[in-house]
Amino acid sequence: MAQLDTSGGGGRHESKLKAKKMSTNVDLTPMVDLAFLLITFFMLTTTMSKPVAMQLAMPKPIEDSTKDKGEDVKASQVLTIILDKDDVIWYYEGIPEELTPATLEKTTYAPNGIRQLILDKQAKVNAQFQEPDKTICLIKTTNDAVYKNIVDVLDEMDITKTKIFAIQNMSEVETQAVAAKWQ
Amino acid sequence: MPKVKIPRKSIIVDMTAMTDVAFLLLTFFILTAKFRPSETVLVDTPSSRATEQVAEDIIMITVDQDGGSFLTLYTTRRVATLNSLIERYGEKYPSLRTLDQKQINNFGNIETFGYNINQLPALLKLSKDELKEKESEKMPGIPMDSVDAQIGDWVNAARATGLDAGLEIPIAIKGDKSSNVTAVKDIIETLRKREIYRFNLITSLEGKID
Numbered sequence: 416m417a418q419l420d421t422s423g424g425g426g427r428h429e430s431k432l433k434a435k436k437m438s439t440n441v442d443l444t445p446m447v448d449l450a451f452l453l454i455t456f457f458m459l460t461t462t463m464s465k466p467v468a469m470q471l472a473m474p475k476p477i478e479d480s481t482k483d484k485g486e487d488v489k490a491s492q493v494l495t496i497i498l499d500k501d502d503v504i505w506y507y508e509g510i511p512e513e514l515t516p517a518t519l520e521k522t523t524y525a526p527n528g529i530r531q532l533i534l535d536k537q538a539k540v541n542a543q544f545q546e547p548d549k550t551i552c553l554i555k556t557t558n559d560a561v562y563k564n565i566v567d568v569l570d571e572m573d574i575t576k577t578k579i580f581a582i583q584n585m586s587e588v589e590t591q592a593v594a595a596k597w598q
Numbered sequence: 599m600p601k602v603k604i605p606r607k608s609i610i611v612d613m614t615a616m617t618d619v620a621f622l623l624l625t626f627f628i629l630t631a632k633f634r635p636s637e638t639v640l641v642d643t644p645s646s647r648a649t650e651q652v653a654e655d656i657i658m659i660t661v662d663q664d665g666g667s668f669l670t671l672y673t674t675r676r677v678a679t680l681n682s683l684i685e686r687y688g689e690k691y692p693s694l695r696t697l698d699q700k701q702i703n704n705f706g707n708i709e710t711f712g713y714n715i716n717q718l719p720a721l722l723k724l725s726k727d728e729l730k731e732k733e734s735e736k737m738p739g740i741p742m743d744s745v746d747a748q749i750g751d752w753v754n755a756a757r758a759t760g761l762d763a764g765l766e767i768p769i770a771i772k773g774d775k776s777s778n779v780t781a782v783k784d785i786i787e788t789l790r791k792r793e794i795y796r797f798n799l800i801t802s803l804e805g806k807i808d
Contacts, residue, residue, distance in 0.1 A: 443612075443614055447616045447617050450620030450621050450623075453624050454627060457631065466772075466800050466802060467648045467649055467650055467800075467801055467803055468770060470797075470799075471797045471799055473795045473796075473797065556780070561776045562644065562661070562773040562775060562776070562781075563775040566773075570647050574647065582783070
């Protein structure tokens, strides 16, 4: 029923002229090429921009500082990192009360800067206490630091596997020391 | 000896099946791909080594370059959050109480919210098209200073909708690379006062491996 009559002619034997049969095979290779190209494109673009999350746990604010003092911390365990404008990092070891502009030193976000610094500090603290994970990093930021800086430093904490770190506010002594450094 | 003729095989391979598979895969990927919701606040996140995926049902606070903060809630939580906010601020801003249910439901269409709550009634009274138009304008941000820490109330209200069902909704902060760190710290400080200590900082995957 639903067929086309392809016999051509139909009873007219005197006509020997037959239409040339065209091949129905179409070369599909370019089409496959195109399809796979599109697949590759979509796969690459969908996995590119996936946001990820970095965990950050902040301590509970202590209402009464005399009540809960926590563990005693030795000054030699502490490394204070101050993030400043223009991707400058200031750092010093020990307690803030003894800080002078002379003991405040400068470093960068390069792997041989802040990362090496933390690793060195860890090695020193480990040798002193004969116990791992005793290093404490205090991260402070001036008002001119950008958000990227703090994410970078938190990343360094993860890379160097520093277990104890805290984000704190600048103390008066530190603010003065940083200001003196810029002059 | 008769010559053994090896029948010549055609070198044409039928590509139809391969085309079928390729297009099937293509269709599958296109259909399963999700469009990224259009972002009303443009933020260029810093990159980090973190690899944890972000859940869908989160409370996200976006901090843009100028330090304004914006709230993005999961679709199903928006209306419930707004209802409890109206209860809280109804006395201070009586116009909030004049909103009818339809207008409140309108809030469910707002992807990212960044206004003072006293501007909300005027915003929700707009029609859908007007709202769309409004979205392209720059939002001023939710107040978050210590006098009027609305962002904290928003987060608390949104959190409560999850806690009622016994679910702790993660709180994410999405900051711009070059936004001032103080703005982000202020938000963390505000939320710490409300006994929220865990945060997710949204970053993009680090491109280069060093």
